[in-house]
Amino acid sequence: MIKYWNKKMDVWDVALIKFSVAAFVLFVITIWPTAMTWVHSVNPWYFFTAFIIIAIRPFYRFYIK
Secondary structure (H helix, E strand, O other): OHHHHHHHOOHHHHHHHHHHHHHHHHHHHHHOHHHHHHHHHOOHHHHHHHHHHHHHHHHHHHHHO
16 A cells, blocks of 8 residues: 555655645634634644644654664
8 A cells, every 4th residue: 555655646745735734724714713713722832742743653754763
């Protein structure tokens, strides 16, 4: 399965997917007032902690392994 994705997608495709997800999230929080209220009410450190937890595996596989 991994070999299939390596043949079909390159670095640019992965980067564009990431940017499209970020743009979609910004779109959702701007058109849905409840989502914007929730984002503003959550402590920013929770988002940073989630970022660290999510980024551990790719960082480890790319830089350490």
